Amino acid sequence: MLCAGCSRKAIYGLWSDLKTLSAEDLEAELDRLDGHLAAALANKLANKLERPTAPKRKGKAKKSVVMPKDDLPATRIAFELTNIHGLSEAQAITALSQALLHNGVSASKLPDDKGQRLADWLEALLDHVPGSVVMDAALKAAR
Amino acid sequence: MRMTTVVAAVMNLKGGVGKTTLCGNIARALADREAKKILIMDLDSQCNLSQLFFPPEEIDRRSKRSVYQCFDSRQFLKEPPYPADICLNVFNNDKGSRVDFICGSAETFGLAITVPGGLLPQAAQQHFNDFMRKARESYDIVMFDTNPSATFTTLCALEASNFLIAPITMDVFSLRGIHLITRTLCRKFPWLNNAKQVRILANRIPRSPSAPEAERLRRDENTIRQLYPDLSPSIMVSRIHESKMLWHKAPHGKFVIDREVHAFHRHRLLKIKEDFDQAARELLLSMKDAFGDADGNSQNSLDALRRLFAQGDLRPVV
Numbered sequence: 032m033l034c035a036g037c038s039r040k041a042i043y044g045l046w047s048d049l050k051t052l053s054a055e056d057l058e059a060e061l062d063r064l065d066g067h068l069a070a071a072l073a074n075k076l077a078n079k080l081e082r083p084t085a086p087k088r089k090g091k092a093k094k095s096v097v098m099p100k101d102d103l104p105a106t107r108i109a110f111e112l113t114n115i116h117g118l119s120e121a122q123a124i125t126a127l128s129q130a131l132l133h134n135g136v137s138a139s140k141l142p143d144d145k146g147q148r149l150a151d152w153l154e155a156l157l158d159h160v161p162g163s164v165v166m167d168a169a170l171k172a173a174r
Numbered sequence: 175m176r177m178t179t180v181v182a183a184v185m186n187l188k189g190g191v192g193k194t195t196l197c198g199n200i201a202r203a204l205a206d207r208e209a210k211k212i213l214i215m216d217l218d219s220q221c222n223l224s225q226l227f228f229p230p231e232e233i234d235r236r237s238k239r240s241v242y243q244c245f246d247s248r249q250f251l252k253e254p255p256y257p258a259d260i261c262l263n264v265f266n267n268d269k270g271s272r273v274d275f276i277c278g279s280a281e282t283f284g285l286a287i288t289v290p291g292g293l294l295p296q297a298a299q300q301h302f303n304d305f306m307r308k309a310r311e312s313y314d315i316v317m318f319d320t321n322p323s324a325t326f327t328t329l330c331a332l333e334a335s336n337f338l339i340a341p342i343t344m345d346v347f348s349l350r351g352i353h354l355i356t357r358t359l360c361r362k363f364p365w366l367n368n369a370k371q372v373r374i375l376a377n378r379i380p381r382s383p384s385a386p387e388a389e390r391l392r393r394d395e396n397t398i399r400q401l402y403p404d405l406s407p408s409i410m411v412s413r414i415h416e417s418k419m420l421w422h423k424a425p426h427g428k429f430v431i432d433r434e435v436h437a438f439h440r441h442r443l444l445k446i447k448e449d450f451d452q453a454a455r456e457l458l459l460s461m462k463d464a465f466g467d468a469d470g471n472s473q474n475s476l477d478a479l480r481r482l483f484a485q486g487d488l489r490p491v492v
Binding site for chain 2: 160163164165166167
């Protein structure tokens with residue numbers, strides 16, 4: 032432990048001082064220094080606490096968005112609506128339906144949304160409406 | 175009543191975005207998806223697509239039955255050939271789909287550097303237009319693989335086309351190539367202004383990107399949409415992912431997705447096949463959206479009437 036914390040010269044100096052002492056003398060000396068050592072340590076700690084330190088760098092708070100594993104059209108559109116723009120599945124279906132109707136997509140092409148998961152609804156929708164049209168409407172709806 | 179023949183130019187003024195690879199394999203996927211008669215024409219004088227079906231020496235030998243014959247009007251009063259005279263059947267399936275291919279020719283390079291406007295180019299263009307009239311009668315979809323510059327043959331292709339399939343790699347440069355086409359050439363070809371007739375297909379997207387990489391891709395796509403808002407509705411959701419399967423040429427006479435591979439690699443081939451299948455579904459719907467089919471047309475007209483009634487622009491006469 033001493034070797035790790037002190038220089039070679041300091042250890043040699045310590046040995047030179049100690050080698051002349053008998054065991055009793057050493058015991059007496061340690062008893063005497065006990066109070067001093069405690070005070071010195073407390074002093075050092077206080078100094079360390081008071082010393083001004085450089086402010087810690089704060090990284091940008093990044094949104095932890097987990098991207099979808101597969102890159103299929105329905106998954107990407109669903110991800111854009113729910114994860115990026117924070118819509119619930121029902122809200123996403125409603126908003127997207129309205130945007131598509133507004134863009135002139137025929138109502139007959141929109142699948143029935145009763146109790147369907149968003150991904151399934153989108154998959155059914157993409158059989159009738161081009162994905163590019165759906166994605167464009169989704170981005171506008173989410174804005 | 176069938177859908178208007180879609181004549182699609184696969185084009186981007188930036189090179190290396192995957193025009194040739196996508197042109198061949200998308201045609202194959204379109205034929206797989208629906209019963210369609212499809213003709214592919216290799217208008218690139220480098221004949222890269224032709225090398226998928228023929229060895230190089232065969233391409234030179236086929237000069238008399240190549241795409242050059244569609245332009246060659248040197249013999250006056252010579253009728254352009256029928257597609258059946260010069261094409262090669264490269265795919266058939268049980269549904270009744272058929273893909274025919276017209277081989278490219280190095281001789282089209284001479285045409286490619288021709289300055290339009292002269293008598294000979296005018297005659298060549300007329301010859302090509304006459305050929306295309308015959309092709310429209312025989313096929314549901316005609317696809318051109320073009321070279322990455324606005325040369326004479328490419329301009330002839332755009333003149334005959336009514337649909338643009340533009341591959342991009344996900345960067346601003348390749349979208350700039352399409353922006354140049356739609357902004358600069360739209361005066362000559364006004365149909366390029368219609369977003370329904372332009373489809374942009376992202377190619378070489380990483381298959382399993384890390385989370386930051388996927389986030390970057392999403393950001394890049396959004397940036398592109400903001401930079402070119404008029405092209406935004408044309409960007410396809412389907413994507414073609416990067417795959418080593420597409421690097422290697424298939425044996426002559428086969429599309430890449432028909433390759434026979436070791437069982438260990440079969441899942442990769444299936445994934446690529448799924449990519450092309452998704453793209454074909456989206457393209458077919460886009461084509462129907464742009465040109466309508468028998469049912470689509472009547473449905474669209476009814477919907478348009480319903481909207482006018484709803485907006486109060488049209489009132490029933492009592």
